[in-house]
Amino acid sequence: MNTTPYRAGHVAVIGRPNVGKSTLTNALVGAKVSIVSPRPQTTRHRLLGIATFPEGQLLLVDTPGLHRDQGTSTSSAMHRWMNRAARGALEGVDVALLVVRAGQWTEADSFAYEALRGAGLPVVLVVNQIDRIKNKTELFPYLGKVSEGRDFAGVHPISALKRNGLEGLVKTVLSHLPEQDALYAEDEITDKSQRFLAGELVREQLMRQLGEELPYATTVEIESFSVDGTMLRIGAVIWVERDGQKAIVIGKGGERLREIGTKSRIQMERLFDAKVFLQTWVRVREGWSDDEAALRAFGYHD
Structure with a gap:
């Protein structure tokens, strides 16, 4: 015992x-x-x-x-x-x-x-x-x-x-922890929602693929997240600060955006253990990273 x-x-x-x-x-x-x-x-x-x-x-x-x-x-x-x-x-x-x-x-x-x-x-x-x-x-x-x-x-x-x-x-x-029962169920791994995690997985690919060019000028907003039978349908908006940055994210003939989407989807399917249909768009909002209101809108709030 x-x-x-x-x-x-x-x-x-x-x-x-x-x-x-x-x-x-x-x-x-x-x-x-x-x-x-x-x-x-x-x-x-x-x-x-x-x-x-x-x-x-x-x-x-x-x-x-x-x-x-x-x-x-x-x-x-x-x-x-x-x-x-x-x-x-x-x-x-x-x-x-x-x-x-x-x-x-x-x-x-x-x-x-x-x-x-x-x-x-x-x-x-x-x-x-x-x-x-x-x-x-x-x-x-x-x-x-x-x-x-x-x-x-x-x-x-x-x-x-x-x-x-x-x-x-x-x-x-x-x-160093107090004696007490578990505070979460054994199968729970985070307090964040799948919607939040989906946005982070897209942002991870942006950091990995564009870190040299756009280290901190991008963020991701999940515009739609729905369950369709056994599939998750997710719409993600990648926000940048200038038109030139938008062109970098999209890449020649949309090649880079497709790669970001594909790798993000694979990571989502692995984490969520479900099929994922992911759509991505790139939009411009000037100076969002130094705008408190924009940060709150994109989920950066205390």
């Missing part, structure tokens, strides 16, 4: 942009609930990933990369929104995972650590991408250096991509 108490609670997944927070969330949940691309700040929304284990349940709050807001006039409304979303993730959580890239510790990592300590949270250091370090003996002096003078509730070298080191991490995190 198992006498270990069941634990459940909220876990903030925090770190500077592009250290693998979303990859870690997906790995723990066991399904793709958070989009991933090589571009920094791919994640724009707070998203709850629900990871259920025999011993407990982690409610993982995946966030945009936490970075210092310079407070200048050039700081866009989108930039300010992502910082608010990242900081808001610290409210009401039980423990925080500070995700860093193995072999690196930057000023931005220090900034994220201080923000977590300032919130009074236990901080578990997650050293990600250890698979990229060929000589593993280099890890020991690095771990010693980053731990010196910092109060971590645990230090875990992992590879989220290869799912290495996750078991020990889960055990440490669970020890």
Whole structure:
């Protein structure tokens, strides 16, 4: 008979942009609930990933990369929104995972650590991408250096991509969660709707295929989402800020837009376990990323 108490609670997944927070969330949940691309700040929304284990349940709050807001006039409304979303993730959580890239510790990592300590949270250091370090003996002096003078509730070298080191991490995190029953059903993996996830999967393809040309000038609005028998019919509008950007997204003869649509549809069918009929359009709204009203209309609201 198992006498270990069941634990459940909220876990903030925090770190500077592009250290693998979303990859870690997906790995723990066991399904793709958070989009991933090589571009920094791919994640724009707070998203709850629900990871259920025999011993407990982690409610993982995946966030945009936490970075210092310079407070200048050039700081866009989108930039300010992502910082608010990242900081808001610290409210009401039980423990925080500070995700860093193995072999690196930057000023931005220090900034994220201080923000977590300032919130009074236990901080578990997650050293990600250890698979990229060929000589593993280099890890020991690095771990010693980053731990010196910092109060971590645990230090875990992992590879989220290869799912290495996750078991020990889960055990440490669970020890900091309150004893209580699961807060979500075992088969639930996120608090977001299929409609929201569909928009994110289209945006993921935009970031992957156009990251060099249009890193942050695009967003996606799901205009229609309906169930037709065993098929999902989805209409997605890709918003850009200028006509020239529209031409880039569409591509020669519409080739790029078709590729974005095809790859998005495949990801949707995999996640939703259903056939998907996806239509995509590209429209222009000048300056949407620095327009608070436009951001709210596109789903960026607190």
